[in-house]
Amino acid sequence: MKKFSSRYSISVHILSLVALSPTSCTSDFIAESVNTNPVIIRRIIGMLKKAGLVHVRAGAGGTYLQKELDEITLLDVYRAVEVADHEHIFNCHDETNPRCPVGANIESVFRTKMLQAQSAMEHELDQVTLKQLVSELKEKTGSI
Amino acid sequence: MKKFSSRYSISVHILSLVALSPTSCTSDFIAESVNTNPVIIRRIIGMLKKAGLVHVRAGAGGTYLQKELDEITLLDVYRAVEVADHEHIFNCHDETNPRCPVGANIESVFRTKMLQAQSAMEHELDQVTLKQLVSELKEKTGSI
């Protein structure tokens, strides 16, 4: 399967950096930690900005949190860069043969089950705040 | 985001057909209900066969269940055609900057959280047997 893109993990990386770094977080600075191109970072930051998670100082440069760390969950980040609310991650083939009893009803039955599974996953993401995650990062590094 | 492929929903469709159809299920017959090319069906059936869910009468034609309907869960089908056991659906960027405290530790922390979310979803899939799903299909059609 094609996995979720690395946009998500990079987003968490960016937000952690912004939260922890005492210096100004420019896209160049972040790109160096992530080890990718600054444009990739700017594109992702654009999505985080749209979602109201960060704001950016145009011209001057630098990204800053728009909310408190404990007000941002992993679900918020996931919604910002991967899967919008009410978007289905399980694709279902459509235009099945309506004259076949299975073809006529498989979609609604399948979708219902998949929605339950997806919700269970997203509920888990909603349980973790960036504050918790950053605190685990700090533990691992022995404080920054 | 790139969703899970329709292989999964088609697989469930195929297995339901095989379970319910009184006549022999050839790839042509199934393809007509799914409304796609028979080769697509044969490829997916090949994966279901490898997973031990069905067997196929070579030469003569026709696909048959290898297990009882209540012995196959949606997780079994998912494992057969989408995500192998221990495979991560959340990608994580690697080769981060090891000299940055965030870059050095983000991967292990992120992966742990994602694994919990993925497990929650797969657990839900494990709760549904094909027997239940087929029974819901029957209800909708008013018996086949």
Add this chain to the structure above:
DNA sequence: TCTCGATGTAATCATTATAGTTACAACGGA
């Protein structure tokens, strides 16, 4: 044994998402 329908699989093609890169206009603080 021969025929004929079905399977298994390779090869090709179009489409789409991701990821990386270059280029450049516009912004705004020093």
Add this chain to the structure above:
DNA sequence: TCCGTTGTAACTATAATGATTACATCGAGA
């Protein structure tokens, strides 16, 4: 005004998906 930074557009490469054609092989039944 200058210069570093942001915001985007444009282009390229790669990979997964889905559809399709082609064909060797299998095996049940005539």
